Amino acid sequence: MSTDLNWLWSVLQKEGEAGATNDLAGGIDAVMRAAIRGEPRESIIRKIYRNLPSSGYSGWGIDDRKLWLKRALATIESELKSKTIVAPKSSGSISAKKGTAETRRSKSDSGRTSAKKNIPPGDLGLDMSLSEAGSGLTKTDLKKLADSKEIHTIRDALYYFPRAHNDYSTVVTKATELIPDSTQTFRGTVRRTYVRKTKRGLFFAEAVLNDVEGRPVKAIWFNMFRNQSQIAQRMPTGSDVALAGKVKLKGRSLEFQAPEIEKLDPDEAQGRIAGRYAPVYGLTEGVSQQKVRGALSRILEKFLSRIDDPLPEKIRKGRDLMPLQEAILNWHLPPSEEMLMLAQRRISFDQLLVNQLQAIDRRNQWVQGNGHPFVDHSPAEAFMNELPFTLTTAQSRALSEIQEDISASAPMARLLEGDVGSGKTVVALSAMLSAVANGFQAVLMAPTEVLAEQHYRTLLKLMSRSDDESEALAGMIQTPGFDRNVRMVLLTGSTKGKERNSALDALRHGAADLAVGTHALIQEGVEYSKLGLAVIDEQHRFGVLQRAALRKKGEIVNDSMDPATPHLLVMSATPIPRTLRLASRGDLAFSRLDELPAGRSPVTTKFVRGMERVEAYGRIREEVENGHQVFIICSLVEGSDVVEARSATEEFARLQSEEFGKYADKMTLVHGRMPAAEKESAMRRFSNGEFMIMVATSVVEVGIDVPNATVMLIEDADRFGLSQLHQFRGRVGRGTAAAYCYLAADQPTPEAEQRLLTLEANTDGFKIAEADLEYRGPGELFGTEQSGEGATNLFAAALLDIDLISAAKEDAETMLAEDPGLKDPKHRLLRYKVPNIQSGNLVLGEVH
Template structure:
């Protein structure tokens, strides 16, 4: 402490403040040197809090300036303005086998307004599991095709990419005639004044078929390409990419997003997530994006009956699953780990599978799915489960996103206290996708007080956005999304869950950015240097 005190006393007089004087006064902030002194050796409790407040403000302020610079840089680029009032688009929407909800229509209007401008769209579409984001994406991709441009639809896993491919082709087939299926490309007649061609591109394909698809994409002979990160490989070239849709975007790193963006001349970008993100967090993590929210479920979507069970209720949970299977339904059982771990005494999927298939449900067909299986094994298991050939799927969290099995009515999550609220909500969203009443059971052996609070909240709440707010309050943003994935600098003093300070920093950043976006004024030079220190890669912020 003596060494540290000497160091602080010697070094702080030489520290110059990078915040403009009027920003300090307006926000009643301590000068930087004083804040550092009081953070290490506070004179009073009030000064300790004021020091933390100043240093936390700095982090959030600079983070917001970086995010706003990203947005400005994107908006300065020239994109392609699409025609949105074409008869083919209206016909496509009018022929859908269902009516769009008001929320879907509103989000679609936001997207159409964006893509009709020559500034490339950069929009985040949020919506609960089953809220109908995919159809909004499909109409947007069809709009690009109607304008003679290509669309790309990128998903984080092969299972999800194939599911999107099936959804898109099934939807088109319900409206138009499928004329051919050749080399993995579906061709639909009657939707446009030319055939509409839709293809799937994933890593787990024969190289010969991949080569054919690459060539077709390059020549513009595929209108909508659906796939995984295979779509952003260096050798993939689009002839005229007009719109890129990225699903479950937090699964992709910053580099992968920009790689897809670079496949066209500033294509419009639509990013989708089924993970409800509190607005404050969305403004920080995705501050360069405009935000649309599908905040209602289509009619007929039922609430899922949810119960938190104690260890002694395990057998009654198994009996309940047995009855559902006897009635012709299917069930998911989720375990946190693939293999047993000394450090984390959680149920392992492999061990659980052995027990369940041989001892608990010997009369049922039980399958195992985990992330260490290769793509072909996963696909085969999901195909069998989807076709009703398996009764119970024991899985690690690999099924968290995007799996759609309408006949599955029961979800049992083991060691549920080890998951966050948003993740538990995602698991719950795997059931309730058909017409039958669905159920979700959370088992926890010995939950901590925090674990008990989480389980209590999810048992009584179906609203994903409320759960996300609670998750942020209970766990903080680090667990919500890693800053590495989001491309944001690490926060040492600030917390994104500090909503008041975050909004204050955003307000100040917006004010400064409007008056001096390039930070050219003499009073902002020190601030520009600090931003470059925090955002070391120039491409990340300016």
């Protein structure tokens, strides 16, 4: 670190002693800005700084400042200890005790960490390092859990929930009560144990227990015990022991195979796992389930009572939710399935509530910006009236909603959702032309250069009513409804030299009305004269940082107009189930395109196995002969010994030599491991018609528009989700010719086969999205995959609960309407979870 943590600790401690008055020279904001200079993004100092509001320390009241100071000091103290750096001694006004930052000599790495006496009291102490908790874990264990599971603090450990529970609640004591191929818990007395090494070098352990009637019950393990003393220590002869696990029939007798072991107190009816629902935690290599269970049991016992409940009592009781401490305990160690579900419901509600608070605040911050109303829509309407086709009812409705938004002084923040081919682009273009008609610029951002170029050509054709792309050279387009030419520029990472300088100059001085491109449109050095509207392809994952960059681009540079926030229109690449939209897009108003334009025929879809591919290959040859193009999708880039699936590289070579030799020089290969320039080139040449057959991985799910493509063959289709398959299918049938999609899978599971049959019978993207959610769950919501841990999986599952989401949304809106900025003391802990929340008048906005 470049900043001295001891120095920062001393400064913040003095500020606390002074009563958090911010009277130190320069103020705490200046101190923190200096402290983060040169610090890496993941540093502890930047973490502390990120917990300040956007208005800075000075924008907070005394109570909020004191809370931040306490947490900041605790975080620094924990970091100093972990780095074995001696911190200054505290005078005691902020920390719990004098000398809380002193480093004590720790035990050796092989020893277990013990509880320290200097953990601050109450909830504050939960942000201390887990090494301070006396968990019984070694330093090596702690490092592994921190690196792989991100368990750093005591609070992290309390919220490290099981990914599942084993039902060991029913304990049998008679051998006759054991059932083959079932998971059971047996309690007996150890008769004998032994360990031997097999000829293959495996360690084989066996134990025999007596049931209450003296009948033997056997258990075996491989490579768990390496000598007699190990097993004897866990299962002393004559001791009372519980075995929990799978029961197998071996000959005429039953035996446990690799069961869990628990030594029991003869006077107790239950143990830690015996007679209970035993937690199953996600593990990392070298840290056993037994270790994690033991550590978390100790942490729950010592620290659970410190947890402060951030949920106001009125909301908790009104929603019939379990108290937080009770919920945490019952998720880790539930007495019944019912209590587990109630615990999970409470924790999920907290996550959903914070999510909704953040979403509403994002919307509020955006729409409270100084926007510019577009009052004249007549040129755009005249343009739309000249189109050679009629808008669908859904397009007209969406356009009306968008026009209402952009006519207001508050900046628009709207999601335009539609199925593949529903006509989102023409709706977006109308809004862009309204910006131009009112003297503003508009941009359209795409996720890839190929798609940006295709958008550019599509807009050019729509505006010029011509297939002649010669106008693109100058970008000057004679557009119906306008008494002057509209100028459009293309700006991507590949735009270089004079072309790039010309585009930048035109945008800066207002000579360009429209810009189409990639993230290059909001990079440093790109300036706009009057940016009024941004249309974003949702696949671009347009986040908080990009929004901030876009808002900055809205600052007017060529006249005296005030800085403004551009209107924002996000286009969804695929239909979003209602529950996910409510949870993940709560900051955006909503317009839906649920009709396909007239003349668009549904893609004929067929599920094929094995030799039935012959039909698909025949269709491919026929379509190529007729001048049409083909996609062939593979799930893997290269062959795998683990996964039985066709790889793109191997299938490309096989198809060239065996099936489509006649068209070998007209075939191209695209996958994610190719250099970006090579991949873009191949996709561009296919789009331009130089290649007739493309073999690719999922990189073509979005980002390529080829109206001439009429056949899609998806190999190992059972390895993809429904919505992804629907996206693949949407790459064909974009022109007027009939299109076909073949779903090839040789040995799908019954569940996978049902998915494929669902797609074969259905072309409605909204129904498919709902079905996919039901089959697979929310998946990669919020840009992260499910990690397999309890909290992540449960939150994902909660996103299927429309009632819980609606309740969280309603409470978040009420809370912010009554207390903008969450400054009420009862909302103090919730405010800390949304540190940059803004006060002011809320604009909650109806979702259409």
